[in-house]
Amino acid sequence: MTDRLVDARVPRDLHAFIAGLPKAELHVHHVGSASPRIVAALAARHPDSKVPTDPEALADYFTFTDFAHFIDVYLSVVDLIRTPEDVRLLTFEVARDLARQQVRYAELTITPFSSTRRGIDEGAFMDAIEDARKAAEAEFGTVLRWCFDIPGEAGLESAEETARLATDDRVRPEGLVSFGLGGPEIGVPRPQFKPYFDRAIAAGLHSVPHAGETTGPETVWDALTHLRAERIGHGTSSARDPKLLAHLAEHRIPLEVCPTSNIATRAVRTIDEHPIKEFAKAGIIVTINSDDPPMFGTDLNNEYAVAARLLDLDERGLADLAKNAVAASFLDEPGKARIADEIDTYTADWLTP
Ligand SMILES: Nc1ncnc2c1ncn2[C@@H]1O[C@H](CCC(=O)c2cccc(C(=O)O)c2)[C@@H](O)[C@H]1O
Numbered sequence: 490m491t492d493r494l495v496d497a498r499v500p501r502d503l504h505a506f507i508a509g510l511p512k513a514e515l516h517v518h519h520v521g522s523a524s525p526r527i528v529a530a531l532a533a534r535h536p537d538s539k540v541p542t543d544p545e546a547l548a549d550y551f552t553f554t555d556f557a558h559f560i561d562v563y564l565s566v567v568d569l570i571r572t573p574e575d576v577r578l579l580t581f582e583v584a585r586d587l588a589r590q591q592v593r594y595a596e597l598t599i600t601p602f603s604s605t606r607r608g609i610d611e612g613a614f615m616d617a618i619e620d621a622r623k624a625a626e627a628e629f630g631t632v633l634r635w636c637f638d639i640p641g642e643a644g645l646e647s648a649e650e651t652a653r654l655a656t657d658d659r660v661r662p663e664g665l666v667s668f669g670l671g672g673p674e675i676g677v678p679r680p681q682f683k684p685y686f687d688r689a690i691a692a693g694l695h696s697v698p699h700a701g702e703t704t705g706p707e708t709v710w711d712a713l714t715h716l717r718a719e720r721i722g723h724g725t726s727s728a729r730d731p732k733l734l735a736h737l738a739e740h741r742i743p744l745e746v747c748p749t750s751n752i753a754t755r756a757v758r759t760i761d762e763h764p765i766k767e768f769a770k771a772g773i774i775v776t777i778n779s780d781d782p783p784m785f786g787t788d789l790n791n792e793y794a795v796a797a798r799l800l801d802l803d804e805r806g807l808a809d810l811a812k813n814a815v816a817a818s819f820l821d822e823p824g825k826a827r828i829a830d831e832i833d834t835y836t837a838d839w840l841t842p
């Protein structure tokens with residue numbers, strides 16, 4: 490973690506505990522994870538790009554006026570990924586950044602439609618992510634799995650293409666575990682995506698749409714009812730609907746909470762107004778995630794520090810948060826047990842005088 494990311498209101502020893510804590514990341518975007526180092530490597534290959542490579546200029550470039558502005562900037566980074574070798578580099582280097590934070594398991598949200606529509610061959614794209622996944626697991630020990638998401642604003646054509654790539658046995662990659670829906674929510678009603686989620690679920694994939702990030706709780710209800718969501722990406726506006734909070738708690742639907750993201754995209758005004766505490770109080774399974782970490786000037790460790798402050802957690806509370814993510818993941822049971830044991834051993838050792 491760089492110093493820029495150290496929340497001074499969290500004690501240093503808690504930062505150190507978080508830095509070494511084995512973790513699972515359930516909500517992080519592939520392209521949105523391109524660090525300045527990765528952006529510079531890609532921009533060197535494609536010098537006509539408008540994305541700045543100097544870290545200071547990049548930090549400015551990654552300051553957003555609203556959600557629509559964020560998506561515009563996001564798509565300019567998507568434009569940097571033009572070849573299967575770019576895809577492989579991005580994926581492998583993202584795994585390196587996760588491994589450095591002791592992330593043992595990550596579900597990476599990938600938008601294959603954005604790459605295939607830009608002319609990358611679908612088979613070569615799948616080979617690139619799978620090759621990087623296997624190489625990363627061998628080199629770093631970090632297990633990667635994929636969530637393919639529909640960029641909803643790109644229309645039903647993108648839904649059809651994403652569903653095809655996720656369900657056709659000849660193309661779908663081995664590491665694919667779930668199906669999602671991202672991008673702006675305003676003007677992009679969730680129910681229209683039901684047939685595509687039905688196909689993905691029938692093919693054995695888990696349903697993990699974004700909902701309630703930039704619109705109200707009704708979008709979360711829609712994601713539950715029409716898309717059969719098993720976890721909700723963000724779900725921030727659920728806090729405005731007590732019945733929904735009770736439903737999420739009762740049905741054990743975890744929220745993928747990304748606190749700093751919500752401030753950076755201006756979905757929430759200030760970090761102290763973030764509803765994470767209401768979620769925890771309502772008995773909802775809260776998981777902590779980073780979304781698009783370099784774009785939001787954060788990383789997963791910093792998100793745990795933010796959560797520690799907002800939820801007033803000590804080491805045991807942080808270990809429980811990390812175990813929430815492991816339990817809510819789509820890893821197999823032996824894999825989950827292995828990481829949960831590692832979290833317990835690490836925490837017990839840390840707390841032993
Ligand atoms: N916080 C976030 N909340 C929601 N989504 C987020 C977040 N962070 C990252 N994303 C990603 O942004 C993509 C958006 C891409 C998109 O809208 C679009 C529209 C039209 C054309 C094209 C194209 O590619 O040509 C793409 C989503 O698919 C999602 O994976």
Ligand SMILES: [Zn+2]
Pocket residue numbers: 516518671699722780
């Ligand atoms: Zn997201």
